[in-house]
Amino acid sequence: MVSLADYSPEVRDEVKLVREQVATLHAQLTRWNLVVWTAGNVSQRLRSADLMVIKPSGVRYEHLTPGSMVVTDLDGNVVDGAEAPSSDTLSHAYIYRHMPEVYGVVHTHSTYATAWAATGRDIPCVLTMMGDEFGGPVPVGPFELIGSEAIGKGVVDTLKDHPGCPAVLMRNHGPFTVGADAEAAVKAAAMTEEVAHTVWAAEQIGTPKPIDPADIAKLNDRYQHVYGQH
Numbered sequence: 305m306v307s308l309a310d311y312s313p314e315v316r317d318e319v320k321l322v323r324e325q326v327a328t329l330h331a332q333l334t335r336w337n338l339v340v341w342t343a344g345n346v347s348q349r350l351r352s353a354d355l356m357v358i359k360p361s362g363v364r365y366e367h368l369t370p371g372s373m374v375v376t377d378l379d380g381n382v383v384d385g386a387e388a389p390s391s392d393t394l395s396h397a398y399i400y401r402h403m404p405e406v407y408g409v410v411h412t413h414s415t416y417a418t419a420w421a422a423t424g425r426d427i428p429c430v431l432t433m434m435g436d437e438f439g440g441p442v443p444v445g446p447f448e449l450i451g452s453e454a455i456g457k458g459v460v461d462t463l464k465d466h467p468g469c470p471a472v473l474m475r476n477h478g479p480f481t482v483g484a485d486a487e488a489a490v491k492a493a494a495m496t497e498e499v500a501h502t503v504w505a506a507e508q509i510g511t512p513k514p515i516d517p518a519d520i521a522k523l524n525d526r527y528q529h530v531y532g533q534h
């Protein structure tokens with residue numbers, strides 16, 4: 305069995321840093337009310353080796369520490385860690401293998417996004433915030449059972465039809481999000497829940513108005529390339 309001792313000091317240094325980052329980011333899931341009990345997970349892929357760091361399965365967020373984070377290869381084989389990795393490890397690994405631009409993956413069961421997932425409806429792009437973050441609707445992916453890479457394949461296959469979108473609502477299950485790092489994926493999870501809630505509220509008031517696709521593209525380009533500090 306391969307262990308961290310088989311990797312260079314540079315890789316081991318990055319593992320230490322990413323363990324700290326991923327452990328800290330799990331607190332953002334509870335901060336933004338995206339999870340109940342242990343129902344969500346965060347991972348980040350390393351830049352220096354084909355490894356990833358993910359939450360241990362079923363461990364409460366207040367008990368998570370950098371040292372409890374599990375290191376696996378991109379086939380889900382444990383390389384370092386005292387506890388079993390997340391239930392979704394194989395799916396996170398599949399996403400990393402098939403989306404080379406992705407270095408962060410998050411899964412939650414946040415209430416409003418999961419309610420949309422239960423209906424099988426995409427969240428329509430009726431908010432400027434959706435143009436900004438998603439560049440269109442938040443799509444629904446196929447129903448898949450938990451524990452294999454099937455969910456990961458469903459996420460990748462769905463996002464092929466939605467280039468640049470960082471979120472998929474896996475039907476009857478909940479949101480999976482991706483990003484250039486774990487923090488970006490956590491942000492996408494928080495924004496997914498926010499727009500799921502807002503669009504649901506809009507549908508209680510009336511019929512939300514669609515945004516012209518050309519304007520959605522302009523919103524997304526500005527937000528992705530101009531917004532914020534550069």
Ligand SMILES: O=C(CO)[C@@H](O)[C@H](O)COP(=O)(O)O
Pocket residue numbers: 342343344345359360361362363389390391392411413450
């Ligand atoms: O979706 C599911 C179970 O329905 C899992 O993703 C859990 O919600 C989190 O599992 P662990 O990461 O703690 O194994």
